[in-house]
Amino acid sequence: ILDHPDARKAHARPTPKGGGVGPVLAFVLGMLALYHLIPLSPAAETRYVGVILAAVAIAAIALWDDVKDFRFVVKLAAQGLAALVAMGSGLVLTRLSLPGLGPLELGLLGYGLTLFWILGCTNAVNFLDGMDSLVAGVVIIASAALAAIAAIEGAWFVHAAALFLLAGFLGFLPFNLPPARIFMGDVGSQFAGFMLAVLGIAAAGFEESQVSFLIVPLLLFGLLFDAAFTLVRRALAGERVSAPHRSHLYQMAQRAGMPVRVVSGAHAGFALFHAGLAFLFLGLGPEQKPLVVLPALAVQLLWLGVVLGAMRRAGIGFRDR
DSSP states (O other): OEOOOOOOOOOOOOOOOOHHHHHHHHHHHHHHHHHHSSSTTOOOOOOHHHHHHHHHHHHHHHHHHHHHOOOHEEEEEEEEHHHHHHHHOOOOOOEEEETTTTEEEEHHHHHHHHHHHHHHHHHHHHHHTSSSTTTHHHHHHHHHHHHHHHHHHOHHHHHHHHHHHHHHHHHHHHHSSOOSSSSEEEEEEHHHHHHHHHHHHHGGGGGGGGGGHHHHOOOOOOOHHHHHHHHHHHHHHHHOTOOOOOOHHHHHHHHHHHHHHHHHHHHHHHHHHHHHHHHHHSSSOOTTGGGGHHHHHHHHHHHHHHHHHHHHHHHHHHOOO
């Protein structure tokens, strides 16, 4: 399966895609070993079997999409069904903690927020997978940090799942470093986004207030900020947000003259910074924990300024093709 260069893409020659099959298989084999070889392990929680199967289904449909190139609405419907399976397994946000207000019971709103988060995270990771090693590097750092935090909290399924993600993408990364010999494709990016999304919901169970849900959004903050900023900017500009484009911040940075290694390295640096904030998060009180997002936001606003400055010097705008 070849990804051919075009005006929206950063690579210059046809490159194989679908390399995300490797991390998916690593994860599946790890889970099979966990549930069949050591079924009494505290990590082998039966309530998560449906989540694993839903993630595999997402990967299978995404692999088919790598071959057939489905419309976005088809991919969104498949993601929605997988999200409903995860929610049917009990992975639903039931309360939200806000500074000054404390935990608020969400009721039915929790189902909507959970669905929005899973779909948003899955697609944010998928949208940002357009540059050599960018998403793979972030997923590796986020998975390593989440595995360590889950071990500290005694959340053994989250720990094992994050370790299997880490192992799979570590094996993939050498083939995806610039210039990439293979791309992960939707099969890898949608699978990683979906699994990290549901692990984020599972992480909400680390604390009764569920404020620990913020751990995974914090670890992925660089990807989420770029995706959200781009979506809002295009909507305000009157563009069709589902149409293909090449105006994400990471793409604009590369188009403005920043080398691919620099842009991907910057996102890896963001992920390391966010991992440090996540460990700091563990030691804060319930009222202070949501505020740990502010330094992450400040760094992303600084990155936005850097990219806008590079665009100005290069004489290009978001609408330039």
